[in-house]
Amino acid sequence: MAEKRTPIKVTDAVQRVMKRSPAGEVERVKIEQVYGRFLGEDLTASHDVPHFDKSPYDGFALKAIDTKTASRETPVTLEVIAEIGAGSVHKGVVQRGEAVRIMTGAQIPAGCDSVVMLELAESFSLERRNFVRINRVYNEGDNISRRGEDTQKGTVLAEKGSYINPGIAALLATFGYKEVPVSVKPKVGVLATGSELLEVGDDLEPGKIRNSNTYMILSQIERAGGKAVYFGQFADDFEVCYQQVVSALQQVDMLITTGGVSVGDYDYLPEIYEKMEAGILFNKIGMRPGSVTTVAEKEGKLLFGLSGNPSACYVGFELLTRPVIRTFLHSPAPFLQSVTGILGRDFKKPNPFTRFVRGSMRFENGRIMAFPSGLDKSSAVASLADTNALIVLPGGTRGYEEGMTVQILLVESQEGLSRMSIDKE
Amino acid sequence: MAEKRTPIKVTDAVQRVMKRSPAGEVERVKIEQVYGRFLGEDLTASHDVPHFDKSPYDGFALKAIDTKTASRETPVTLEVIAEIGAGSVHKGVVQRGEAVRIMTGAQIPAGCDSVVMLELAESFSLERRNFVRINRVYNEGDNISRRGEDTQKGTVLAEKGSYINPGIAALLATFGYKEVPVSVKPKVGVLATGSELLEVGDDLEPGKIRNSNTYMILSQIERAGGKAVYFGQFADDFEVCYQQVVSALQQVDMLITTGGVSVGDYDYLPEIYEKMEAGILFNKIGMRPGSVTTVAEKEGKLLFGLSGNPSACYVGFELLTRPVIRTFLHSPAPFLQSVTGILGRDFKKPNPFTRFVRGSMRFENGRIMAFPSGLDKSSAVASLADTNALIVLPGGTRGYEEGMTVQILLVESQEGLSRMSIDKE
Incomplete structure (x- = not known):
């Protein structure tokens, strides 16, 4: 009891975890199901875009030289020899004095070098022949989207491990990915511990609370890109607990336990780690909340022993588990997006250690503001x-005042950083 | 052909659409599946949190008055009469001279009014009785989390229509929602038009491109919170197209078509709207790209006729369809989050109309920067x-320069605004 633990820095803890953080497999899914997944390989342009010179407008394709003398007073008249819709191709070669009616997106006919927008041309028919009248000068290349103008063949458009947003989905379709290689989601197990915990469907009892951490963590896992697997609550008996952890770990890529890691008499986890001969990466971090967070490793799988209090649990997950999940997904930027902003409200509690305060980041008049949520009691759920x-407040100060500059980690953003750095740790 | 259309303002277009934007139904799902859904009703605290006075630490519960004379030189010794874990309740009433060993989260025993942290107490046994030595003064209430301290019963913790993040999932569990009322996702149909379109699995052909808009839109629908249903591409025949639209509309809550809305000869949609007697809300908007965006209504369902070019299609969806999806989900803030930032790169193209430029918002040294993507040709996909x-560049200027202040709409953020406003429209 009251075993001695040596705290390490947050960044050291993260580094130790990341050293043992494996990348996962790649699977193929239908392009319809690709949103929100992570690319399993670099997305490279397999052809130029556009892959032919095309018209960005509805109008008339022609030879610019034919408009050399055109003006409002002396318009030029060309014969419209054909009409091509998008997807159609004009067979012949257009000659001087000729034009082709062309739709948006259609390929520029051979012989043409510019396009006149429909609104700027006057078309008419005479003796069953069609004509167009042009009243200004056009130059070679006017209103033509050139082959390769948007993207050249071979360009890497999105790196392996990128979060698939609607733009990337469009690129995948453009380059013919009917099936898309995506990173397999890591299976992340959750086991809750705490004899004070009621299940979510239970009525309240004196001294007990409902298990909320589990459902928070399940959502955090999904947000990070993992597949959450809930194994229920720990049993009261040590041997059964031990078996639960061993069995759960076999079924997942990594396992999270909540609670049971502090130095209280009823906290089985340290003993379980010992019995299963898991290597302890650390069991104390110089931060608040979540100082008792423990991470262990067994046969290449990580066990995250997060604190039982909701705030510490939340912080521990985002700092330690999220980057491991993102690394499994091959993300080149597995760490939380970090920005600098202004503290919007005093936070007077003295900080012996680096503190991660749950908060709300808002934009106000072009400034980035961060407001600590509620009381930030470790037990607070409402906030x-x-x-x-997460607002980062380095330790060693008496407290922070409104208007001070602070580091802010964005937990809702799908963007991230390739490297974790905590200001002034 | 070349029918006359009158452009309306973007905000007017949005307003017309929102007036005809219905709210959807509510369904119940298991709490395990709740992440990323939208609350179907207000989430109200059904009890105080905590719902009993509890200990935030492992330690000893006692009467503060017993420590009145305690100091390092003259510690006070109390008898430890019981030990309670979290979830257990001490039966008796603690008397002067007594203490109770208490675990984090356990209910404060009757008679106690403060807690001494385990690390700050020295415990020992003597003749089979347990004692604790305290060497400083404690005050009433020290280290006690009071009933209702985090949240009081009746407090609205999250509004109906809120995006369910991990914190809200935790709250739902705390208040016993084994099943959660969530907004039913609107079914949003997609029909692509364009004779230039190959399907994603097809090989390239001269003059043709693969259908990328559809897969972009499917992802945009999912990101907005809807359920995407793809109905394939339009047929070449008018009558068949008409039947496709009518039949698709019957199966969904709203329908998106891409392409076919401009004034080109092969664009069937205006005729289809007419034949089905759909009310046209507008068929031209004073914006770039996407000026030909059309919205119609038939029997309470909206038909979004988005432009066929990817950029216009993307913008049209985010400005017009997204808020309708969010309204269906009961969101009180259905519009894109808007922030003010600094243009990071020149955008010299003159702007007769308000322009929405796809771009990338980044944080740089505490400033919000926005960089227009690529060339911003309407046809560009790569960017x-x-x-x-979306960077908002009001019309009527010669162009914009690096360093100017601009409005930025955040398409990846789950946060939103209750009201849409475009700067200087």
């Missing part, structure tokens, strides 16, 4: 509803 | 990969 950030 | 914002 989590509008949490979209 | 979409890193799009997380």
Whole structure:
């Protein structure tokens, strides 16, 4: 009891975890199901875009030289020899004095070098022949989207491990990915511990609370890109607990336990790690909340022993588990997006250690503001509803005042950083 | 052909659409599946949190008055009469001279009014009785989390229509929602038109491109919170097209078509709207790209006729369809989050109309920067990969320069606004 633990820095803890953080497999899914997944390989342009010279407008394709003398007073008249829709190709070669009616997106006919927009041309028919009248000069290349103008063949358009947004989905379709290689989601197990915990469907009892951490963590896993697997609550018996952890770990890529890691008498986890001969990466971090966060490793799989209190649990997950999930997904930027902003409200509690305060980041008049949520008691749940950030308050100070510059980690953003850095740790 | 259309303002277009934007139904799902859905009703605290006075630490619960004379030189010794874990309740009433060993989260025993942290107490046994030595003064309430301290019963913790993040999932569990009322996702149909379109699995052909808009839009629908249903491409025949639209509309809550809305000869949609007697809300908007965006209504369902070019299609969806999807989901803030930032790169193209430029919003040294993506040719697809914002450039100017202040709409953010406003429209 009251075993001695040596705290390490947050960045050291993260580094130790990342050293043992494996990348996962790649699978293929239909392009219809690709949104929100992570690319399993670089997305490279397999052809120029556009892959032919095309018209960006509805109008008339022609030879610019034919408009050399055109003006409002002396318009030029050309014969419209054909009409091509998008997807059609004009067979012949257009000659001097000729024009082709062309639709948006259609390929520029051979012989043409510019396009006149429909609105700027006057078309008419005479003796069953069609003509167009042009009243200004056009230059070679006017209103033509050139082959390769948007993207050249071979360009890497999105790196392996990128979060697939609607733009990337469009690129995948453009380059013919009917099936898309995506990163397999890591299976992340969750086991809750705490004899005070009621299940979500239970009525309240004196001294007990409902298990909320589990459902928070399941959502955090999904947000990070993992597949959450809930194994229920720990049993009261040590041997059964031990078996639960061993069995759960076999079924997943990594395992999270909540609670049971502090130095209280009823906390089985340290003993379980010992019995299963898991290597302890650390069991104390110089931060608040979540100082008792423990990470262990067994046969290449990580066990995250997160604190039982909601705030510490939330912070521990985002700092330690999220980058491991993103690394499994091959993300080149597995760490939380970090921005600098202004503290919007005093936070007077003295900080012996680096503190990660749940908070809400907002934009105000072009400035980035961060507001600590509620009381930030470790036990507070209510303040989590509008949490979209962790405010980093380095230790060793008496407290922080409104208007001070702070580092803010964005937990709701799909963007990230390739490297974790904590200001002034 | 070349029918006359009168452009309306973007904000007017949005307003017309929103007036005809219905709210959807509510369904119940298991709490395990709740992440990323939208609350179907207000989430109200059904009890105080905590719902009993509890200990935030492992330690000893006692009467503060017993420590009145305690100091390092003259510690006070109390008898430890019981030990309670979290979830257990001490039966008796603690008397003067007594203490109770208490675990984090456990209910404060009757008679106690403060807690001494385990690390600050020295415990020992003597003749089979347990004692604790305290060497400083404690005050009533020290280290006690009071009933209702985090949240009081009746507090609205998250509004109906809120995006369910991990914090809200935790709250739902705390208040016993084994099943959660969530907004039913609107079914949003997609029909692509364009005779130039190959399907994603097809080989390239001269003059043709693969259908990328559809897969972009499917992802945009999912990101907005809807359920995407793809109905394939339009047939070449008018009558068949008409039947496709009518039949698709019956199966969904709203329908998006891409392409076919401009004034080209092969664009069937205006005729289809007419034949089905759909009410046209507008068929031209004073914006770039996407000026030919058309919205119609038939029997309470909206038909979004988005432009066939990818950029216009993307913008049209985010400005017009997204808020309708969010309204269906009961969101109180259905419009894109808007921030003010600094243009990071020249955008010299003159702007007769308000322009929405796809771009990437980044944080640089505490400033919000926005970079227009690529060339921003209407046809560009490549620049979409890193799009997380639409940069609003009001019309009537010669162009914009690096360093100017601009409005930025955040397309990747789950947060939103209750009201749409375009700067200087």
